[in-house]
């Protein structure tokens with residue numbers, strides 16, 4: 001199999017950022033929001049008025065990104081895909097989150113080298129064959145193949161949607177095996 005490059009997002013794709021984020025908010029504002037209550041990318045619209053855009057302040061707390069829970073099978077799938085693909089983590093982050101995120105990857109995805117972590121808000125400028133992300137803007141702008149982990153806030157986008165990491169793995173293997181087979185055929189002609 002050729003070394004296609006997979007660009008992998010962290011928050012909302014590899015790790016369940018919403019869970020910790022909403023837990024902190026719910027405690028402070030006596031609310032009971034879940035990720036399914038958030039219907040679009042603008043999280044501040046779904047929290048209590050007295051919180052509003054202050055919801056984003058949690059993301060600048062030191063340590064916020066250090067202990068996020070991975071989604072089921074994310075780590076195993078990334079470990080397997082790393083054997084046949086160039087797996088690159090591409091994550092947007094407040095500057096204060098850079099070291100937390102780097103540590104998270106080192107602790108949870110030790111098979112991904114440090115040089116394969118890219119901090120970028122403009123993910124469309126990073127070269128790769130496929131982007132796995134959850135942000136409608138990132139997915140819309142990316143020139144290659146796009147796959148999204150389905151959430152209430154992104155389920156209407158125009159990308160291939162998956163409900164789990166195992167489904168993502170199947171999609172990637174089917175897609176790139178087919179591509180390789182047609183390349184092999186062309187070589188034989």
Ligand SMILES: [Mg+2]
Nearest residue numbers: 009011012134
């Ligand atoms: Mg994300």
